Amino acid sequence: MTKGKICPICKKWFIPNKYRPSKQAICSSIECQYQRQLSDMKKWRTRNPEYFNYRQTKDASWKETCRQRALGWRKRHIDYLHLYRQQHKEQHRAYMREYMREWRQRKKEKGSNV
Ligand SMILES: [Zn+2]
Secondary structure (H helix, E strand, C coil): CCCCEECCCCCCEECCCCCCCCCCCCCCCHHHHHHHHHHHHHHHHHHCHHHHHHHHHHHHHHHHHHHHHHHHHHHHHHHHHHHHHHHHHHHHHHHHHHHHHHHHHHHHHHHHHC
């Protein structure tokens, strides 16, 4: 028979997960799991007080590196895009010139036929 427990957070009776009964001290309701996560995090932070300071200083420089990299990438690609548009504008103009020439030609031929 499965033994029940009383959840210390909501004080409700619950049946622990049978695969890890010893580890589960609180019930599986979302609210209680969330509370447990919060207290775990607090416990962890008091055990590792330097971690977040360290992370922040590291993250700040890392973020800056990322930002610079992204800016550099964008700049390179904007140049490339400009170049691309420039080249294709010429191609497009040439294409349109050719198209119009043919169109006028066809129109003339048609006109002479009618
Ligand atoms: Zn509970």
